[in-house]
Amino acid sequence: MPPRPPSSRTSKAPPQAPSDGPAPRAAAAPAEQRSGVGVVGRERLLPRLVEARRLRCIVVTGPAGSGKSTLVAAWRQAIVPLGFDVAWFTATAQxxxxxxxxxxxxxxIARVDPALVQEAARLGSASLDAQEDADAFERLAISLIRGIAAHPRxxxxxxxxxxxxxxxxIHEALQWLLDHAPxxxxxxxxxxxxxALSLDRLRSQSQTLEFNGRDLRFTLAETGQFLKAQLGDIDARTVRTLHELSDGWVAGLRIFTADWKKKQLEAGRPAQGEPFARVPTRDAQAFTQFFEDEVLSRLSPDELDTLVRVAACRRCCASLCAALVDAPEATASMTALLARLHRDDMFVGPVEGQTQETWYRLHPLLRETLLARFAALDEATRRAVHERAFAWFREAGLFEDAVRHAVRSGQPDQAAALVDQCAHSLIVRGERRELIGLLRQLPPKQINQGVKLRLLTARMQLFERDLVACARTLDSVAPDVPPDDLANQFVLTALRAALAVQGDDLDGALAMLPQLLDTPQDADALTIGGRTNILSWLYTQQGDYEKARRVVLDAPPLMVDGAPLLATAAGSLQGRNLVGMSYAMEGKMTQAERIFRAVAAEAEQGGKSCADAYYLAIGLLSDVLYELNDARQARALLEGKLDMLDRIAIPDALLRVYRVLAAANWQAGSQAEAFAQLERLEAYAMQHKLDxxxxxxxGDQLHLRLLTGELMAAEALLARLDAVHARHASSTLHMPWEISEVTQRAHIRLASTMGDIDGxxxxxxxxIAQCEARGRQRTVAHLLMKSAAIDAQRGRDASAREKLIDALRRGHRLGLLRSLVDADPTARQMMSELTQAEALDPVLAFYVERLLAARTPRDAPAATPKAGERGTMPAExxxxxxxxxxxxxxxxQAMPNKKxxxxxxxSPETVKWYLSRIYGKLRVAGRDEAVARVRDFGWDMEAPRDNFREG
Known part of the structure; x- marks a missing residue:
């Protein structure tokens, strides 16, 4: 019996069928559903498919609309020119x-060559329906295999x-083909x-290639490519929003673009350039219809009812699903349902969970469709679902979800109590982002009702470096804390002091010293630990280094939830960092290095809960490593960590980090990167008003400008520095003294460069006398070396020698290297002449050898003005x-960041930082918008560089 003519049946055809043979059956699906996919070349997948063309079996699985057929059709077009014939059969339910x-x-198969199926067609298929012959399938398969084996291609x-x-x-016939294919x-x-086909033997023989739904998802770049092809230029933020919402689902993106174009045309506006984020997904009826047809219609009424309730949760497991439908005994059937939905690619996939059960999530757009149904339920039913979810998540210890459902079930008091109960545990575990999420879910009225949640809000604002909001919160809560509520008064004081530390306000913190020293008996461990570390920082800034160490080392161990308080800014690891910082500021680098290395190693083992201590240790260790002449390791230590340090480090640590990076890059001959790091430090200081x-x-920028011979630039920097100093000149407080020290050093450098040696x-x-009085021994050693160089210039050799020896002895005692080598360009020469002129004691002689071996920065060429006329800078x-x-x-010029x-x-990281500043100034979201804005302003970016230099 010959095969029935294909024209009598309807089936989906491969898109873009090539013209190498008779076309497969006509498509029933509308062509528009596949439009636009071809604009994304699938460069990730297609080459792998082409390379696998001689394997026995290729399997492509994924949910409806994931681009399976389109990918295989593209593969077909690629392999036909390589000598392959392709037969395409698209199955239907019939x-x-x-x-x-x-x-x-x-x-x-006959469309490729009728001879391939001649024998199989003669056998016919009528007996298969009647089941008259048990071996009929096998005979048909054998005849088909023989026909294909005889084919020359x-x-x-x-x-x-x-x-x-x-x-x-049918499965048996296909398995036969797989197992015995020529x-x-x-x-x-x-x-x-x-x-239900067995591929294990083929897998063991490396004869399969398998792609699943995750492989078929568009990447972020592919999503952007698709959207740009459909709608023209589109900003990066919109691309990311749509990518996350669609989860890279190809058909979802198609529906989005089609629906958006339709709405824009109906409104009489162009579709291009409008942000998709303004379109509520539940308004897109195309999604509802798609999921009705492809997913919901395949569910029983009970299964659909379960999924509607599950949509109220962001993720689910079997026991949660059973609780949501108020049938705890149904856990086993829920396990089977979720596994089937995942197995059948019905837009339900596994995700990482925090319990031993397997966790799943609904595709974001399927969830939106189901949430529309959930919203249509009566209010009592919705509340009941949220109440069950709240109870289940609370029992499971999943507080973020529990709080969310408590609020939605109309129980904000329960939600607030839960946040208060778990707050300290979350902080100690390093889950502050989760705690911030909990607070944001609470109604503002609920937070404002009590003191504890407002103080907790201030603590989280401090963590997020929103110092203005933190100060505002503390000011608002202060009048509501009763004088006899000593515990919360102490929390308020500790938070104000921590805010002063983050604001680099030593004097503000010192003003609270009496209250910090008066610890109430019922104070919590987090506040006590934070207070101890703040005291250590205060004493270090005052130059009382031994006291700074003792306040940490003598503190009794603190416990939270039965475990030692190691992590967070209040933990003992952070306290040890501050002990190390006291040694570093005193100039005792060897002791500081040991402490920072030990803390970093221990904090790294502790994971995210110890992130604060780890990054602070890394930042402070980099300063020590540079001082010990290991600039390369200092740079490597900080690589890729600046963004995190910017978010969590105290100003003291960031100050050291950026100065180290500038000095290390200067030493490596990368002048541009050195200036960039100091500019980044300047931007950080101005953003947070840290004078x-x-x-x-x-001061550091001025120093480098003098080294490159840019006197005018150095003088301009000095004028700015003098202005900063003038703002604090009349103050008798502590912090302005350090500004005064930096300003004096800048004046000394400029005077020396300009030839005013006596001045x-x-x-x-x-x-030197001021620094000596304040115990800044590292600075004193540096200044003594500089003073020796100046005395040598003045012809005062005896004084120069005396100061040189003094600087060397101090430096040796403290373990300093770069402080002396970098003090003056003639430092190395002076030390060399000293060793030639007299015999030093063996210890000092060996130390001088180490100093002379220290790497010298590459000679920096003096800056010279460029020839040519400087034009006028556009106002923008x-x-x-x-x-x-x-x-x-x-x-x-479309250059990528690396170029x-x-x-x-x-460095690429510095380029990324500069670009973020540029985007901010242009008020754009990304690269494409920035270039478009430049063109809108009419700036000639190809003009010579001098045209943009200001006079």
């Missing part, structure tokens, strides 16, 4: 009958929508969900630095 399946399969047999073929006899037959199976940090940045010497003598560009203008020019970094001599 093909589940064995005889009908055989007819359709033979018809598809390789044949790829594509069976699309295999999930429609569920009859055991070398020139290659099967390609595309389906939703896993199929002490700003002074150090300006520099006089200022140096005064500054005046907000940008010269470096940012250079970066804009390279952006306009920009190479072109400007910067």
């Amino acid at each position: 093909d589940g009958v064995p005889a009908r399946f055989i007819d359709g399969l033979l018809a598809s 390789d044949l790829a047999l594509v069976i699309d929508d295999l999930h429609h073929l569920q009859h055991p006899a 070398p020139n037959l290659h099967l390609v199976l595309a389906a939703r969900g896993s199929q 002490r940090v700003l002074a150090h940045s300006l 520099a010497a006089t200022q140096l003598a005064s500054l 560009l005046k907000a940008f630095s010269e470096r940012e203008i250079e970066m804009l020019r390279l952006l306009a 920009i970094a190479r072109a400007l001599g910067l």
Whole structure:
């Protein structure tokens, strides 16, 4: 019996069928559903498919609309020119009958060459329906295999929508083909969900390639490529929003774009350039219809009712599902339901969970469709679902979900009590982001009713570095804390002191010293630990280094939830960091290094709960390593960590980090990167209004400008530094003294460079005495070396020798290297001449050898003005630095970040930081918008560089 003519049946055809043979059956699905997918080349997947063309079996599984057929069709087009024939059979629900399946399969193969199925067609398929012959399938398969084996070319047999073929006899026939296929037959199976075929033997022989739904998802870049092809230029933020909402689902993106175009046309507005984020997904009726047809229609009423309730939760497991439908005994059936939905690719997939059960989540867009149904339920039913969810999550210890459902079930008091109960545990475990999420779920009225939650809010604002909001919260809660509530008064004081530390306000913190020392008996461990560490920082800033160490080392161990308080800013690891910082500021680098290394190692083992201590240890250790002449390791230690340090480190640590990076890059000959790090430090200081940090940045920039011979730039920096100093000149408080020290050092450097040697010497003598009185031994050693160099210039050799020896002895005692080597360009020469002129004692002689062996920065060429006339800067560009203008020019040339970094001599991380500043100034979300804005302003980014330099 010959195969039935294909024209009598409807089935989905492969898109973009090539013209190498008769076309498969006509498509029933509308062509528009596949439109636009071809614009994404699938470069990740197609080359792997082409390379696997000679394997026995290729399997592509994924949910409806994931691009299975389109991918296989693209593969077909790629392999036909390579000498392959392709037969394509697209199954429908009607093909589940064995005889009908055989007819359709033979018809598809016959389009390649009728001779391939001649014998099989003669045997016919009528007996299969009647089940008259138990061996009929095997004889048909054998005849088909013989026909294909005799074919002179390789044949790829594509069976699309295999999930429609569920009859055991069909599975047996396909298994027979897989197990006994001739070398020139290659099967390609595309389906939703896993199929009842055994591939284990082929897998063991490396004869399979398998793609699943996760492989088929668009990446973020592919999503952007698709959206741009559909709608033209689209901003990066919108691309990311749609990518996350669609989860990379191809059909979802198609529906989004089609629905958006339709709405824009109906409104009489162009579709391009509008943000998708403004379109509520529940307004897209196309999604509802799609999921009704492809998912919900395949569920029983009870299963659908379960999924509607499950949609109220962001994730689910079997026991939770059973609780939501108020049937705890149904856990086993829920386990089977979730496993089946996942197996059949019905937009339900496994996710990582916090209990031993298997956890799942609904596809975001399927969940939106189900939430629309959930919203249609009566209020009592919805509340009951949230109440059950709250009880289940609370019992499981999953507090974030528990609080969310408590609020939605109308129990904000229960939610607030739960947040208060778990807050300290979450903080100690390093789950502060989770705690912030809990607080944000509580109604503002609920938070404002009590003191504890408001103090907790202030603590989290401090963690997020929102210092203005934190101060505002503390000011608002202070009048509501009764004087006799000593515990909460103590929390309020400790938080104000921590806020002062983050604001680099030593004097503000010192003003609270009496209250900090008066610890109430019922104070909690977190507040006591934080108080101890704040005291250590205060004493260190005052130069009382031994007291700073003792307050930490003598403190009794603190416990939270029965475990030692190691993590967070209040933990003992952070306290040990502050002990190390006291040694570093005193100049005792060897002791500091040991402490920082030990803390970093222990904190790394502790994971995210110890992140604060780890990053602070890393930042402070980098300063020590540079001082000990290991600039390369200092840079490597900080690589990729600046963003995190910016978020969690105290100003003291960041000050050291950026100064170290600048010095290390300068030593390595990367002048541009050195200046970039100091500019980044300057921006940080100005953002947070930290004048002490700003002074150090300006002083270091001035120093480097003098080394490159840029006197005018150095003088401009000194004027800014003097202005900072003037703001604090009349103050008798502690912190302005350090600004004064930095300013004096800048004046000394400029005077020395300009030839005012006597003036520099006089200022140096005064500054050395001030630093000596404050116990800053590291600074004293550095200044003595500088003073020795100036005395040598003045011809006062005896004084120069005396100061040089003094600096060397101090440096040796403290373990300093770079402080002496970097003190003056002539330092190395002076030490060399000293060793030649006299015999030093062996210990000092060995120390000098180490200093002379220290790496010297590459000679920096003096800056010379460029020839040519400097033009006028466009008004809009005046907000940008010269470096940012250079970066804009390279952006306009479509240069990626790595090439920009190479072109400007910067690290990729620094380029990323500059770009974030540029985007902020342009008020754009990303690269494409930035380039478009440049063009809108009419800036000529290809013009010579001098055209953008200000006079």
